[in-house]
Amino acid sequence: MPIDFDPEDIDPHQEIRAGVRKLCAQFPGEYWRRLDREAAYPAEFVKAITAAGYLAALIPEEYGGSGLPLSAAATIMEEIHRAGCNGAACHAQMYIMGALLRHGSDDQKRKYLPAIASGQLRLQAFGVTEPTSGTDTSSIKTFARRENDHYVISGQKIWTSRAEHSDLMLLLARTTPKHTAAKRVDGLSVFILDMRAARESGLTIRPIRTMMNHSTAEVFFDNVPVPAENLVGEEGNGFRYILSGMNAERILIAAECIGDAKWFLERATDYAKERVVFDRPIGKNQGIQFPLAKAYAQMRAAELMVQKAAALFDSDINCGAEANMAKMLAAEASWAAGEACVQTHGGFGFAAEYDIERKFRETRLYQVAPISTNLILSFLAEHVLGLPRSY
Numbered sequence: 001m002p003i004d005f006d007p008e009d010i011d012p013h014q015e016i017r018a019g020v021r022k023l024c025a026q027f028p029g030e031y032w033r034r035l036d037r038e039a040a041y042p043a044e045f046v047k048a049i050t051a052a053g054y055l056a057a058l059i060p061e062e063y064g065g066s067g068l069p070l071s072a073a074a075t076i077m078e079e080i081h082r083a084g085c086n087g088a089a090c091h092a093q094m095y096i097m098g099a100l101l102r103h104g105s106d107d108q109k110r111k112y113l114p115a116i117a118s119g120q121l122r123l124q125a126f127g128v129t130e131p132t133s134g135t136d137t138s139s140i141k142t143f144a145r146r147e148n149d150h151y152v153i154s155g156q157k158i159w160t161s162r163a164e165h166s167d168l169m170l171l172l173a174r175t176t177p178k179h180t181a182a183k184r185v186d187g188l189s190v191f192i193l194d195m196r197a198a199r200e201s202g203l204t205i206r207p208i209r210t211m212m213n214h215s216t217a218e219v220f221f222d223n224v225p226v227p228a229e230n231l232v233g234e235e236g237n238g239f240r241y242i243l244s245g246m247n248a249e250r251i252l253i254a255a256e257c258i259g260d261a262k263w264f265l266e267r268a269t270d271y272a273k274e275r276v277v278f279d280r281p282i283g284k285n286q287g288i289q290f291p292l293a294k295a296y297a298q299m300r301a302a303e304l305m306v307q308k309a310a311a312l313f314d315s316d317i318n319c320g321a322e323a324n325m326a327k328m329l330a331a332e333a334s335w336a337a338g339e340a341c342v343q344t345h346g347g348f349g350f351a352a353e354y355d356i357e358r359k360f361r362e363t364r365l366y367q368v369a370p371i372s373t374n375l376i377l378s379f380l381a382e383h384v385l386g387l388p389r390s391y
């Protein structure tokens with residue numbers, strides 16, 4: 001019997017929740033276990049979720065999307081994870097287009113957004129991180145050199161997830177060397193890279209095997225030409241353009257962690273009621289109850305922060321602090337719930353057929369990506385508490 005985690009009277013997105021749940025029921029644990037074993041992309045799941053229109057939630061209706069608020073998109077991602085599925089294969093199709101929507105030209109929006117909304121074009125690769133710069137985005141080296149009516153891109157990205165399964169990439173590259181830029185975040189520009197064309201002219205993708213099935217990759221640019229019309233907004237302002245999108249990304253990923261936490265807690269409480277050892281259900285022992293109760297409280301508190309961050313985002317109010325806190329708290333809550341779930345299941349927590357070890361590996365990522373906990377704490381210390389910058 002599932003725990004009533006979402007009292008209907010305060011959840012404005014019950015219909016979406018029910019719809020996503022129904023769709024996800026077609027993709028049970030066995031489906032995800034097979035993909036995990038084969039390190040394969042969940043093409044059928046992504047096709048179904050696209051066809052149902054969920055990935056176009058944030059695209060305005062005039063461009064063929066459903067024009068829903070971020071809180072609705074967060075509900076979609078949460079419910080996918082709560083059902084035991086993994087939204088990482090496609091979540092970026094929801095939010096990467098935000099940079100285009102907010103800063104692209106009318107021509108770019110008309111050209112790309114309807115095709116992204118229908119799923120005909122996949123814009124789900126986000127090329128920011130590089131091997132030598134890590135979290136220090138202002139030190140990226142990938143360079144876009146202007147030549148007449150196009151740019152020529154050289155450099156390397158790492159951890160570009162879904163690169164093999166995307167038609168377009170939102171690429172951050174330097175257009176002015178760091179030492180000549182007025183501020184360290186100046187001189188970075190954002191491009192829409194057509195990866196289908198680029199693969200024919202200098203772009204190489206090399207997959208990286210990871211702890212969980214994530215379809216991530218290294219990407220090499222060897223003088224890849226990009227038409228100048230694919231520059232988003234003004235040259236040199238790219239860092240500012242990706243920042244607002246990063247808040248949306250953090251809130252949606254936090255929602256996924258809330259979904260993971262609910263999945264772990266449902267599994268663990270069901271098992272704790274059924275599993276009898278020493279002639280009594282293990283759930284009768286407070287040593288089993290307390291970690292679950294604590295993780296539940298942690299999840300609920302994190303969920304409130306996710307809701308708050310989404311509400312601020314939807315009201316166009318700066319939500320940098322809340323989006324970061326939501327991501328950090330939700331990732332910690334899902335990890336605590338995962339840990340309690342493994343412990344509750346004893347040896348069976350390690351058996352692949354229970355899916356717990358798979359979800360445990362999947363949810364661990366979110367304390368590192370898309371931004372690691374230390375960097376969130378630094379952000380809060382400096383920008384909210386006014387402490388001196390530490391790096």
Ligand SMILES: Cc1cc2nc3c(=O)[nH]c(=O)nc-3n(C[C@H](O)[C@H](O)[C@H](O)COP(=O)(O)OP(=O)(O)OC[C@H]3O[C@@H](n4cnc5c(N)ncnc54)[C@H](O)[C@@H]3O)c2cc1C
Binds near residue numbers: 372378
């Ligand atoms: C599976 C996966 C998928 C990803 N997908 C994408 C993607 O699609 N696109 C993309 O652009 N990137 C992606 N990333 C990259 C991700 O955003 C980075 O891994 C993350 O931001 C951390 O950067 P890093 O790995 O370079 O760590 P580093 O920057 O090398 O940091 C290593 C450790 O040191 C800590 N650290 C660094 N500096 C400080 C400091 N000043 N104070 C305190 N601690 C510090 C960090 O918190 C971290 O724990 C992905 C990563 C993974 C693992």
